[in-house]
Amino acid sequence: MDIVIIGGxxxxxxxxxxAKRIQPDANVKIYTDENHVSYSSxxxxxxxEGNFTDYRTLLVRSVEEFAASGIDVYLNSRVEKILPIQKDxxxxxxxxxxxxxxxxxIIATGARAKIPQIKGVNKFNNIYTLRKIEDGIKxxxxxxxxxxxxxxxxxxxxxxxxxxxxxxxxxxxxIEANKKIMGSFDDDISDLIKKRLESSSIGNFEFYTGxxxxxxxxxxxxxxxxxxESGKEIQTDMVVLCAGVEPNIEIxxxxxxxxxxxGAIRVNKLMHTSIEDIFACGDCAEKKHIVSGRPVxxxxxxxxxxxxxxxxxxxxxxxxxxxxxxxxxVTRCLNTTMSKTGLTEEEAKEVGFSPISALVxxxxxxxxxPEAGDITLKVVADKVTGLLLGGQAIGAVGADxxxxxxxxxxxxxxxxxxxxxxxxxxxxxxSTTIDPLLNAMQILTAKMAKLRQN
Amino acid sequence: MDIVIIGGxxxxxxxxxxAKRIQPDANVKIYTDENHVSYSSxxxxxxxEGNFTDYRTLLVRSVEEFAASGIDVYLNSRVEKILPIQKDxxxxxxxxxxxxxxxxxIIATGARAKIPQIKGVNKFNNIYTLRKIEDGIKxxxxxxxxxxxxxxxxxxxxxxxxxxxxxxxxxxxxIEANKKIMGSFDDDISDLIKKRLESSSIGNFEFYTGxxxxxxxxxxxxxxxxxxESGKEIQTDMVVLCAGVEPNIEIxxxxxxxxxxxGAIRVNKLMHTSIEDIFACGDCAEKKHIVSGRPVxxxxxxxxxxxxxxxxxxxxxxxxxxxxxxxxxVTRCLNTTMSKTGLTEEEAKEVGFSPISALVxxxxxxxxxPEAGDITLKVVADKVTGLLLGGQAIGAVGADxxxxxxxxxxxxxxxxxxxxxxxxxxxxxxSTTIDPLLNAMQILTAKMAKLRQN
Numbered sequence: 001m002d003i004v005i006i007g008g009x010x011x012x013x014x015x016x017x018x019a020k021r022i023q024p025d026a027n028v029k030i031y032t033d034e035n036h037v038s039y040s041s042x043x044x045x046x047x048x049e050g051n052f053t054d055y056r057t058l059l060v061r062s063v064e065e066f067a068a069s070g071i072d073v074y075l076n077s078r079v080e081k082i083l084p085i086q087k088d089x090x091x092x093x094x095x096x097x098x099x100x101x102x103x104x105x106i107i108a109t110g111a112r113a114k115i116p117q118i119k120g121v122n123k124f125n126n127i128y129t130l131r132k133i134e135d136g137i138k139x140x141x142x143x144x145x146x147x148x149x150x151x152x153x154x155x156x157x158x159x160x161x162x163x164x165x166x167x168x169x170x171x172x173x174x175i176e177a178n179k180k181i182m183g184s185f186d187d188d189i190s191d192l193i194k195k196r197l198e199s200s201s202i203g204n205f206e207f208y209t210g211x212x213x214x215x216x217x218x219x220x221x222x223x224x225x226x227x228x229e230s231g232k233e234i235q236t237d238m239v240v241l242c243a244g245v246e247p248n249i250e251i252x253x254x255x256x257x258x259x260x261x262x263g264a265i266r267v268n269k270l271m272h273t274s275i276e277d278i279f280a281c282g283d284c285a286e287k288k289h290i291v292s293g294r295p296v297x298x299x300x301x302x303x304x305x306x307x308x309x310x311x312x313x314x315x316x317x318x319x320x321x322x323x324x325x326x327x328x329x330v331t332r333c334l335n336t337t338m339s340k341t342g343l344t345e346e347e348a349k350e351v352g353f354s355p356i357s358a359l360v361x362x363x364x365x366x367x368x369x370p371e372a373g374d375i376t377l378k379v380v381a382d383k384v385t386g387l388l389l390g391g392q393a394i395g396a397v398g399a400d401x402x403x404x405x406x407x408x409x410x411x412x413x414x415x416x417x418x419x420x421x422x423x424x425x426x427x428x429x430x431s432t433t434i435d436p437l438l439n440a441m442q443i444l445t446a447k448m449a450k451l452r453q454n
Numbered sequence: 455m456d457i458v459i460i461g462g463x464x465x466x467x468x469x470x471x472x473a474k475r476i477q478p479d480a481n482v483k484i485y486t487d488e489n490h491v492s493y494s495s496x497x498x499x500x501x502x503e504g505n506f507t508d509y510r511t512l513l514v515r516s517v518e519e520f521a522a523s524g525i526d527v528y529l530n531s532r533v534e535k536i537l538p539i540q541k542d543x544x545x546x547x548x549x550x551x552x553x554x555x556x557x558x559x560i561i562a563t564g565a566r567a568k569i570p571q572i573k574g575v576n577k578f579n580n581i582y583t584l585r586k587i588e589d590g591i592k593x594x595x596x597x598x599x600x601x602x603x604x605x606x607x608x609x610x611x612x613x614x615x616x617x618x619x620x621x622x623x624x625x626x627x628x629i630e631a632n633k634k635i636m637g638s639f640d641d642d643i644s645d646l647i648k649k650r651l652e653s654s655s656i657g658n659f660e661f662y663t664g665x666x667x668x669x670x671x672x673x674x675x676x677x678x679x680x681x682x683e684s685g686k687e688i689q690t691d692m693v694v695l696c697a698g699v700e701p702n703i704e705i706x707x708x709x710x711x712x713x714x715x716x717g718a719i720r721v722n723k724l725m726h727t728s729i730e731d732i733f734a735c736g737d738c739a740e741k742k743h744i745v746s747g748r749p750v751x752x753x754x755x756x757x758x759x760x761x762x763x764x765x766x767x768x769x770x771x772x773x774x775x776x777x778x779x780x781x782x783x784v785t786r787c788l789n790t791t792m793s794k795t796g797l798t799e800e801e802a803k804e805v806g807f808s809p810i811s812a813l814v815x816x817x818x819x820x821x822x823x824p825e826a827g828d829i830t831l832k833v834v835a836d837k838v839t840g841l842l843l844g845g846q847a848i849g850a851v852g853a854d855x856x857x858x859x860x861x862x863x864x865x866x867x868x869x870x871x872x873x874x875x876x877x878x879x880x881x882x883x884x885s886t887t888i889d890p891l892l893n894a895m896q897i898l899t900a901k902m903a904k905l906r907q908n
Contacts, residue, residue, distance in 0.1 A: 043820060326877035368506045412867070414865060426756035
């Protein structure tokens, strides 16, 4: 039995390892167009920041380790075509081509950085994107000889790089076309994130929101400044494009595999695509949102691991259903943790819920403890049913803890009323007597009671 | 309408505030035999440690603040008797007695430290227990002039005081009659706690487990040494008894109010006792365990707050059901966080489940992050149904986060299978790609699959 996997970062590497464990006699092969396999791309900002200096720290499993467990990894081997009828894939390698037979195929081609169509974007060597290990090495090396960097985009990667650059002493400009930074949060929370970051005592940086970059200007292959629609011209030594990602679906689409409404590869709960014996998982695959029931495309390393495992189980003859995602995320920038799960209030409205929300601002643990820090927590529920829909938390400490506590509640489809009974742990070094989450539930309970009276 | 509350620490103070908010015209009165009202007794070890030096930091709400919101607080006023037929309570104050009428009575008499019946226990001034603010002040003052302290008992308060004393440079002996410390954890986890604490680079302390104290020896009202059954005689400058607590139920029992099988006051979901118009809440009241369905007595400040609120709502004419507790706890001692929720494996067996467990030892976040620390996580489930029953976590960081994530799962009665779909947040500064909780679920899933095959 030949189990062939296209892509080898998170989902692909996990799928290969799992498939081989289930079917030790199967031929399990990974084809990747990259130079590395099985690495933590989420760790690249921390490599750039200098938390560790050897990029190999990011490697989860080497080609040799895969070989030792009987898995063949083919690096620098781009898959040109999937031929579903004859069950082959066509590999392009240097100047030769090769047909490789599969019984089960797992597509884990991931995503790539979006390149905004800005004048000059392809003209300069010091404009970067961050996806692969090589990108990380290049950015770090350039950073070490730069004084000013400009980040285009203010999502997760943008803010993680802001921290990395600032901690290395650079002046950082963050240019964001939208009016708010961290656009996946509700407006009120996004505003607080910006204020909180701007109040940080560390770092020399500025946010330019609502600024559209119109041109990169420079000479000798080097960008020197960034021009915006409003007429600003911002000097810079380097640029990193953090304008989002898009799924690598071309070879799947070309093979006739169905693409979902989000633009990613459509899969069912078994991670199976529309064509027999072909699975897809990780950043190239569409997901179902557990709260809204809608198809979404939220590419994350943690999801990629789960989907890779599930796809492999089904490909190798076991059974696994993947229920979907909550869109849970967490990140850090300087003094601020930002975390969310489920639907924002805006998203809840869009998909047809009647959301109400509670906003709690307090210390994350008892204020007399020296480690206490602030936390802002927003919890969203449906005002008709009381069903919990999502939460967002930011602050110095404990935001990730509150959001993870909510994820289990969302998986369990808990209402506000049921959550009121939650017996959260309490001791002064860890929480307030009434945890911020329970404060939020009390506010929601009171709001719903008031609505029922009217 | 007279709403009278006996006791004013956590449950009582909360109940008074809530009742007054619901019924602004009611006479709300708190009677307490203490010198202080509405304080955080959980904070006393941190006061002793010196995180703050003014004990008034522990006061949540002063008598004056209560008065300002129309609530009368009677300090140093012991309630001698409840007279349910005439709906009065009898107050003893200095040399006078007073009858006070109630329409609704809320008993929040709390718990007291157990005094082990050891020879000499009542003979010396430098043997302490820790419940009240005065206890904390006395212990801190004595600590400041002592070099060696002996703690009898190794539960939560015992270990919190161990940290406090060690950080103040004292030599600490902890004597525990049982073979294990932190007896509310499973044996395997308790062993790890002991090893972890003993490996701490900070502090000069020793655990004496399986050692029963037989006598306190001293002179001039001062204990000088502690004798144990095995023949040890341990020199000491002071002793703190941390041998557990027992509920203050005497006046309730005396009034004919039913006492539950745990020895605490029996209440229904409305926090109502067996006698009409009398409620009980907080450390004096019995609770229902949400996982086992059994009556338990787990006295905690966080529970006291919820129960106080609920009792007040029902007393004041609103409606509130309190579903029960999970027995969730967290504490810190030196380099170690210890947290648990739900049933231990031992408890699960006792109440009739067929438990299996998974033990995960890993870093709490990606190992290349400088903040990474170890975590040991044990998750318990029923092997027949897959129902999650509880969890225990210890380690450098993140133990409390994982246990709180489990609490929501227990409230939602999630199975291992359902939890496998949990979309926990991930980023290198916060978690591993596969969170320790999800590792545990994968181990449990595999164990259950194996059992089904056999």
